[in-house]
Amino acid sequence: MHRQPLLDMLKQYVLQHPDEADVAERIGQLVTNSPECFERHCRPGHITASAWVLSHDQNHCVLVHHRKLGRWLQPGGHADSDSDVVAVARREVEEETGLLELELVLSQPFDIDVHRIPSRVDSAGSLIEDAHDHHDLRFLFRAAADQQLILSEESNDIRWFSCQEVLEVTGEESVLRMLRKAGPEANDE
Numbered sequence: 001m002h003r004q005p006l007l008d009m010l011k012q013y014v015l016q017h018p019d020e021a022d023v024a025e026r027i028g029q030l031v032t033n034s035p036e037c038f039e040r041h042c043r044p045g046h047i048t049a050s051a052w053v054l055s056h057d058q059n060h061c062v063l064v065h066h067r068k069l070g071r072w073l074q075p076g077g078h079a080d081s082d083s084d085v086v087a088v089a090r091r092e093v094e095e096e097t098g099l100l101e102l103e104l105v106l107s108q109p110f111d112i113d114v115h116r117i118p119s120r121v122d123s124a125g126s127l128i129e130d131a132h133d134h135h136d137l138r139f140l141f142r143a144a145a146d147q148q149l150i151l152s153e154e155s156n157d158i159r160w161f162s163c164q165e166v167l168e169v170t171g172e173e174s175v176l177r178m179l180r181k182a183g184p185e186a187n188d189e
Contacts, residue, residue: 050076
């Protein structure tokens, strides 16, 4: 079953983060019960993957200002039929940041999250997309030095942030949790 590697990954995650077993169980239930969990049309939600990318010196992380959601977030997106969630996270970083030289720091997710995506309507009030959940697997990457960030059409802005700068642009617990788990560490800048 193409879903088994993800289920195994979630079991490993719970061993490392037993306090997050409820979130892992929720994702595991989706994967077990929804053969199309890697498709964006799967409801009530589907699998996504994202990345927390540290600079080569680990003093900064990259965030994108998401065009649809209007918030600073880590790069990430839909699996679109790909059950290799590490590959999905890497692809999304490359597409959304232009960073091509990336080192996968951990082969397992360092964070997981289930979050609600609000419904979207067009200017006439017609439904574009219904509300649904993203069951997100997050991976830790380190970027090689001397790479230029490239803004994608999906974002309003993109840049490297110190720990303090992240705290200044977001209070979103999901992002702050990744900051606490992976850095960059707070320092005197």
